[in-house]
Amino acid sequence: MASEAPNAATGPPPAPSPVTAITGTEVIRCIGLTKQFPGRGGAPSVKAVDNLDLAVRKGEIFGLLGPNGAGKTTTVGMLTTRVIPTSGQAIVGDIDVVAEPALAKQLIGVVPQVNTLDRSLTVFENLYFHGRYFGMGAKASRAAANELLERFKLRDRAKADTLTLSGGMAQRVMVARAILHKPAILFLDEPTAGLDPQSRIALWEVVQDLHAQGQTILLTTHYMEEADQLCDRVAIMDHGKILALDTADGLKGSIGADTEIALQADGDLDALAKLLEAGDTVTRTQVTGNVLRAYLRGSAHGALPRLIASADDAGFSITDVSVTEPTLETVFISLTGKELRE
Amino acid sequence: MTTAAIDPSLSGTTTPSASVQWSAFGALLLRDALVVWKTRWAFLLRTIMQPLLFVFVFGYVFPKIGQGIGGSAGQAQFSTLLGPGLIAVAIIFQGIQSVALPMVQEFGYTREIEDRVMAPVPVWAVGAEKIASGALQSLFAAFVVLPFVYLVPSTPVHFSFNWPVLITIVPLSCLLAGALGLTVGTRVEPRQVPLIFSVLVLPMTMLGAAYYPWTSLGAIPWLKAAVLINPLVYMCEGMRMGMTNIPHMNAFAIYGAIIGFTVALTWIGIGGFRNRVLT
Ligand SMILES: Nc1ncnc2c1ncn2[C@@H]1O[C@H](COP(=O)(O)OP(=O)(O)OP(=O)(O)O)[C@@H](O)[C@H]1O
Numbered sequence: 001m002a003s004e005a006p007n008a009a010t011g012p013p014p015a016p017s018p019v020t021a022i023t024g025t026e027v028i029r030c031i032g033l034t035k036q037f038p039g040r041g042g043a044p045s046v047k048a049v050d051n052l053d054l055a056v057r058k059g060e061i062f063g064l065l066g067p068n069g070a071g072k073t074t075t076v077g078m079l080t081t082r083v084i085p086t087s088g089q090a091i092v093g094d095i096d097v098v099a100e101p102a103l104a105k106q107l108i109g110v111v112p113q114v115n116t117l118d119r120s121l122t123v124f125e126n127l128y129f130h131g132r133y134f135g136m137g138a139k140a141s142r143a144a145a146n147e148l149l150e151r152f153k154l155r156d157r158a159k160a161d162t163l164t165l166s167g168g169m170a171q172r173v174m175v176a177r178a179i180l181h182k183p184a185i186l187f188l189d190e191p192t193a194g195l196d197p198q199s200r201i202a203l204w205e206v207v208q209d210l211h212a213q214g215q216t217i218l219l220t221t222h223y224m225e226e227a228d229q230l231c232d233r234v235a236i237m238d239h240g241k242i243l244a245l246d247t248a249d250g251l252k253g254s255i256g257a258d259t260e261i262a263l264q265a266d267g268d269l270d271a272l273a274k275l276l277e278a279g280d281t282v283t284r285t286q287v288t289g290n291v292l293r294a295y296l297r298g299s300a301h302g303a304l305p306r307l308i309a310s311a312d313d314a315g316f317s318i319t320d321v322s323v324t325e326p327t328l329e330t331v332f333i334s335l336t337g338k339e340l341r342e
Numbered sequence: 343m344t345t346a347a348i349d350p351s352l353s354g355t356t357t358p359s360a361s362v363q364w365s366a367f368g369a370l371l372l373r374d375a376l377v378v379w380k381t382r383w384a385f386l387l388r389t390i391m392q393p394l395l396f397v398f399v400f401g402y403v404f405p406k407i408g409q410g411i412g413g414s415a416g417q418a419q420f421s422t423l424l425g426p427g428l429i430a431v432a433i434i435f436q437g438i439q440s441v442a443l444p445m446v447q448e449f450g451y452t453r454e455i456e457d458r459v460m461a462p463v464p465v466w467a468v469g470a471e472k473i474a475s476g477a478l479q480s481l482f483a484a485f486v487v488l489p490f491v492y493l494v495p496s497t498p499v500h501f502s503f504n505w506p507v508l509i510t511i512v513p514l515s516c517l518l519a520g521a522l523g524l525t526v527g528t529r530v531e532p533r534q535v536p537l538i539f540s541v542l543v544l545p546m547t548m549l550g551a552a553y554y555p556w557t558s559l560g561a562i563p564w565l566k567a568a569v570l571i572n573p574l575v576y577m578c579e580g581m582r583m584g585m586t587n588i589p590h591m592n593a594f595a596i597y598g599a600i601i602g603f604t605v606a607l608t609w610i611g612i613g614g615f616r617n618r619v620l621t
């Protein structure tokens with residue numbers, strides 16, 4: 001099929017493209033995708049991915065958001081030929097990944113969770129050989145490598161040993177390498193894990209730039225800000241299952257609240273929660289650990305003093321308060337009863 | 343900012359492109375060649391050291407100090423039979439050095455083989471490339487060692503090359519070495535690396551008919567039979583058949599065993615590679 005208009009370009013974050021603007025075909029499909037790892041040494045087997053159905057549209061940045069062990073890497077592994085599903089189907093483009101792995105690999109670019117740069121080669125050679133592995137000629141591969149080094153501000157590191165790179169640079173080299181052969185779909189597995197805030201933003205810019213050019217991207221993350229600011233649509237994942245899937249705004253809207261007040265107090269938080277819910281300000285509460293979250297319609301103005309006063313009256317002494325808008329973390333907590341990062 | 347357009351088309355790739363696959367295979371070999379070139383001095387050192395010391399001590403020093411093996415007639419014979427043995431050892435050694443050891447690291451912690459595994463070829467082809475690459479390095483090692491085993495001994499060395507034998511035995515032996523390297527490399531954990539030498543390489547070479555002809559083991563029948571599980575025995579005997587007039591094992595047995603071991607180790611090695619790469 002012919003080319004389609006790429007998704008509207010995004011500005012600086014937060015500006016995810018409206019999901020309604022995406023009318024492309026689905027370029028990643030998981031149908032009942034399941035991976036069960038056999039238990040080793042008497043350990044029970046683990047269902048890392050459990051009957052997953054998923055469709056990613058052409059040109060979108062799709063986020064898989066979930067805590068450690070949610071099954072994100074396993075899902076990416078199945079879509080990128082490396083993990084053989086126990087059952088179900090994984091399709092990229094129109095290729096069945098399990099049946100035709102060599103073909104599927106032509107369509108995809110992958111940035112794995114760990115640094116996999118070839119340590120025997122320089123930065124330039126890493127890119128150059130990647131092109132050659134994908135059937136590009138020497139000249140084309142050299143040109144593409146140089147162009148990407150320029151674009152990712154890695155020019156002066158071309159001859160560097162990959163072990164001398166900072167985490168952020170190594171990650172940029174890995175992204176450059178993954179897109180060098182112009183894959184139809186780019187997989188980024190936790191691309192900013194372990195990066196400092198500056199490197200993270202630099203990488204986000206790279207990703208948004210690719211997105212602006214129409215690159216389809218599936219990324220996994222356990223940073224809700226990343227999913228929120230970068231992704232057109234987000235699937236919240238836990239225990240191998242997708243719990244909710246929508247735009248970040250849609251997910252946050254599903255909470256049915258405009259404000260989140262997180263309280264810490266001495267005493268029985270569950271009792272306090274009951275007390276607050278009994279009033280007419282708070283629509284919902286959630287207790288996780290030593291934090292009580294109260295959700296309200298409208299802003300915290302006016303409501304906050306009243307809440308604190310009624311807690312005080314009932315004999316609770318509040319030690320900490322923070323007021324935010326609902327975040328994806330809020331959504332995660334309301335879906336699972338636990339926090340995204342432990 | 344550049345404008346490398348991303349190809350949005352996902353169709354039209356429904357047939358595996360054989361040319362892409364071959365060029366990918368070639369590129370993987372090219373990558374290994376570059377790495378060898380970058381480490382050429384280390385490559386030469388590790389290739390030359392063992393045979394050089396061996397041939398120097400047993401072929402040069404021993405005769406000179408009169409601590410010869412088998413009197414002066416046996417001496418000349420010894421230097422002659424040692425040469426092919428050392429070349430065979432160099433070949434098998436290279437298979438371990440150039441395939442198994444890097445692979446143990448790559449699977450163990452560096453994970454750097456990952457990108458090559460994502461090349462658009464079947465996984466078995468990436469494993470097969472490792473065998474090919476190891477075989478080429480073994481072949482190179484054989485050529486590097488040849489002048490040393492000929493020139494260093496202080497007693498005459500009588501080589502008589504049987505070319506049809508050599509041009510078949512040497513490449514087959516190199517493939518065997520590469521396949522052995524892949525088999526070992528996909529089954530050993532990084533912390534077990536020192537064991538590769540004490541448990542595998544050392545017994546293989548000492549009991550591999552490298553330093554004595556297999557045919558002369560008649561005096562120790564159980565050993566003569568037991569060492570037949572060692573592929574190096576056939577490689578050494580084959581090299582002797584191709585380079586000397588020293589009596590050797592039956593040619594069919596040599597070819598049959600080398601081919602058999604190569605096929606079996608290729609099978610096991612590629613199977614192991616798939617298991618390490620796919621979960
Ligand atoms: N090779 C394996 N063998 C056995 N169990 C595995 C294997 N790989 C993953 N698992 C298990 O499957 C589950 C999902 O793991 P996965 O790596 O997909 O999670 P993740 O969402 O990527 O987590 P993280 O954020 O830590 O990267 C975990 O319980 C993990 O222990």
Ligand SMILES: [Mg+2]
Nearest residue numbers: 072073113190
């Ligand atoms: Mg992961």
